[in-house]
Amino acid sequence: MRKKVAFYTLGCKLNFSETSTIARSFEGEGFDRVDFSQEADIYVINTCSVTENADKRFKTIVKQAQKSNPGAFIAAVGCYAQLKPEELAAVDGVDLVLGATEKFKIIDYLNDLTKNDRGEVHSCEIEDADFYVGSYAIGDRTRAFLKVQDGCDYKCTYCTIPLARGISRSDSLENVLKNAAEIATKGIKEIVLTGVNIGDYGKGEFGNKKHEHTFFELVQALDEVEGIHRLRISSIEPNLLKNETIDFVANSKSFVPHFHVPLQSGSDKILKQMRRRYLTNLYVDRVARIKKTMPHACIGVDVIVGFPGETDEDFLETYHFLNALDISYLHVFTYSERDNTLAATMENPVPKNVRNKRSKMLRGLSVKKRRAFYESQLGSIRTVLFEGENKEGYIHGFTENYVKIKAPWNPELVNTLHQVELTEIDGDGLVRFGFVPEKILA
Numbered sequence: 234m235r236k237k238v239a240f241y242t243l244g245c246k247l248n249f250s251e252t253s254t255i256a257r258s259f260e261g262e263g264f265d266r267v268d269f270s271q272e273a274d275i276y277v278i279n280t281c282s283v284t285e286n287a288d289k290r291f292k293t294i295v296k297q298a299q300k301s302n303p304g305a306f307i308a309a310v311g312c313y314a315q316l317k318p319e320e321l322a323a324v325d326g327v328d329l330v331l332g333a334t335e336k337f338k339i340i341d342y343l344n345d346l347t348k349n350d351r352g353e354v355h356s357c358e359i360e361d362a363d364f365y366v367g368s369y370a371i372g373d374r375t376r377a378f379l380k381v382q383d384g385c386d387y388k389c390t391y392c393t394i395p396l397a398r399g400i401s402r403s404d405s406l407e408n409v410l411k412n413a414a415e416i417a418t419k420g421i422k423e424i425v426l427t428g429v430n431i432g433d434y435g436k437g438e439f440g441n442k443k444h445e446h447t448f449f450e451l452v453q454a455l456d457e458v459e460g461i462h463r464l465r466i467s468s469i470e471p472n473l474l475k476n477e478t479i480d481f482v483a484n485s486k487s488f489v490p491h492f493h494v495p496l497q498s499g500s501d502k503i504l505k506q507m508r509r510r511y512l513t514n515l516y517v518d519r520v521a522r523i524k525k526t527m528p529h530a531c532i533g534v535d536v537i538v539g540f541p542g543e544t545d546e547d548f549l550e551t552y553h554f555l556n557a558l559d560i561s562y563l564h565v566f567t568y569s570e571r572d573n574t575l576a577a578t579m580e581n582p583v584p585k586n587v588r589n590k591r592s593k594m595l596r597g598l599s600v601k602k603r604r605a606f607y608e609s610q611l612g613s614i615r616t617v618l619f620e621g622e623n624k625e626g627y628i629h630g631f632t633e634n635y636v637k638i639k640a641p642w643n644p645e646l647v648n649t650l651h652q653v654e655l656t657e658i659d660g661d662g663l664v665r666f667g668f669v670p671e672k673i674l675a
């Protein structure tokens with residue numbers, strides 16, 4: 234009897250790309266993949282260490298699997314599994330916990346699916362996770378997530394990712410181009426480049442600490458790959474977003490004018506305590522360069538509120554800094570202590586209620602910024618990639634510069650690219666449009 238396997242992914246695009254690669258290895262071994270809500274013989278949960286309440290979320294998902302099939306074998310992989318293997322192994326129902334070096338070899342641990350009283354742990358020292366495994370995710374969505382880099386050598390004081398994913402290392406340029414070409418043959422129109430610190434691409438490409446290629450060279454090479462309509466850079470550190478990359482994207486064939494650039498704080502004092510590798514003046518310069526070469530570009534910003542020692546003045550400095558910047562939206566993270574990070578031992582922790590108040594204020598600012606950005610795009614001609622889901626009778630999609638649009642559901646539009654004129658912003662903040670006659674691009 235072919236065994237059934239189901240997957241649940243928490244966290245970032247990188248995790249989704251890795252789940253997809255692990256799932257393909259199961260299908261290659263004759264397993265049938267089913268939805269997580271269905272009955273399966275094996276449930277694999279790809280965990281995240283950044284998600285707020287990661288532990289509670291994990292337990293809820295395990296319970297969901299147990300409800301679907303009390304006798305099923307439950308395995309945990311991913312960042313949380315690497316950081317807290319024993320904690321996950323102790324969760325009722327968990328049978329297997331695999332660390333960073335073992336997650337892609339999960340099938341080797343499934344010869345005996347007998348349930349264990351306590352999860353069997355096969356973890357590692359993170360230093361051992363110094364090799365690279367390529368992955369990409371397609372099929373779950375209209376666009377593909379292509380992993381090009383893993384791990385991080387930075388030491389931001391609040392972050393556990395280097396502890397969960399190891400040193401910075403990259404896929405070979407040749408392999409990235411091969412994966413991209415493979416994805417293009419599957420009719421996927423957009424590829425999102427993903428990793429942990431993708432601006433550091435090229436480091437450890439051949440298992441050493443050297444940079445064989447740069448991120449700029451990766452971008453140039455990918456722009457030549459046939460059959461890819463759109464390439465989107467998921468997120469890139471401001472100090473690694475070079476002028477040459479910005480200028481190239483402005484005139485490139487496939488790269489879209491959308492940059493997601495983590496800022497984390499608008500206070501230089503706090504940036505220093507976070508051990509970020511830039512100050513606010515560099516960030517201002519990056520935004521200015523993008524807007525000078527691509528005035529219609531979309532700029533998304535990650536920001537953390539409530540970092541230890543952040544006074545009301547520091548927070549207001551961040552608020553006014555962001556308010557003055559020509560950016561398009563914010564991803565707001567409320568600081569929460571993480572074990573084994575420097576920030577968790579820092580003095581002057583900000584009370585939770587103050588953190589939440591500040592978070593609320595920045596989320597309000599993000600709504601204002603997104604609205605202003607969308608309004609600035611009304612009347613312009615853009616290209617929309619329509620997605621595959623019927624959302625309450627509507628089809629959604631994104632323009633190249635990340636404006637979210639909606640239209641009455643029409644299955645013929647799924648996964649097609651059309652030129653449109655953006656006309657108005659609907660009550661739910663999404664943008665309506667008119668088709669530019671007969672301008673079907675693909």
Ligand code: SF4
Binds near residue numbers: 386389394429
């Ligand atoms: S750059 Fe900093 S925040 Fe980002 S993954 Fe590396 S250590 Fe974490």
